[in-house]
Amino acid sequence: MEKIVPIFYSLSKSMQSIHKSSCDNISTVQSTIIYELSLLSKPSMQMVADAVGMDITTFSRQIRTLEKKELVARTPFEGDRRIHILSLTEKGRQVVNSINEIIAAKMKSAFATMNDFERETVLRSLQALDGKLQESKGKEKG
Structure with missing residues (x-):
C-alpha cells in the first residue's frame, strides 16, 4: 500500500x-x-x-x-x-x-496505447475504485 x-x-x-x-x-x-x-x-x-x-x-x-x-x-x-x-x-x-x-x-x-484486455481491466478497476470511494464518502457523512 x-x-x-x-x-x-x-x-x-x-x-x-x-x-x-x-x-x-x-x-x-x-x-x-x-x-x-x-x-x-x-x-x-x-x-x-x-x-x-x-x-x-x-x-x-x-x-x-x-x-x-x-x-x-x-x-x-x-x-x-x-x-x-x-x-x-x-x-x-x-x-x-x-x-x-x-x-x-x-x-x-x-x-489507445493499451490492448483491449488492459483497457477493460483499467476501466473496470477505476469503476470499482470510484464505487468504493463513493461508499466511503457516504459513510463519512452519515
Missing part, C-alpha cells in the same frame, strides 16, 4: 491537467459545477453545492460568475422564494458538451 500515495497524487495531477486543458474561459471548478448541473433535473443551489462538495457561500459566488457568462440560470422556487433552482442555458449545455468531448478524446488517446 506504500505505492498508493504516489499513484494517487500522480493520477490526480494528470486528471487535473486534462480537465484544466479542456476548459476554455472557465475554471475547472466551474466546469465541475456545470457538469453536475447537466446530470440533475431542476436541482436547488444547495443540492448542486453538496454534489460538488462546496460550501454554499463559495458556491453562490461561482454561480454568479456562471450567470454573468450566461452559462447558468437561477430561478426562484415557486413553493419557497428563498430556494433557487439552477439550470444550464443553451450556451451552458454547449460548453459542457465541448468540455466532455475534449476530455473523452484525451482519455481515448491515453487508452
Whole structure:
C-alpha cells in the first residue's frame, strides 16, 4: 500500500491537467459545477453545492460568475422564494458538451496505447475504485 500515495497524487495531477486543458474561459471548478448541473433535473443551489462538495457561500459566488457568462440560470422556487433552482442555458449545455468531448478524446488517446484486455481491466478497476470511494464518502457523512 506504500505505492498508493504516489499513484494517487500522480493520477490526480494528470486528471487535473486534462480537465484544466479542456476548459476554455472557465475554471475547472466551474466546469465541475456545470457538469453536475447537466446530470440533475431542476436541482436547488444547495443540492448542486453538496454534489460538488462546496460550501454554499463559495458556491453562490461561482454561480454568479456562471450567470454573468450566461452559462447558468437561477430561478426562484415557486413553493419557497428563498430556494433557487439552477439550470444550464443553451450556451451552458454547449460548453459542457465541448468540455466532455475534449476530455473523452484525451482519455481515448491515453487508452489507445493499451490492448483491449488492459483497457477493460483499467476501466473496470477505476469503476470499482470510484464505487468504493463513493461508499466511503457516504459513510463519512452519515
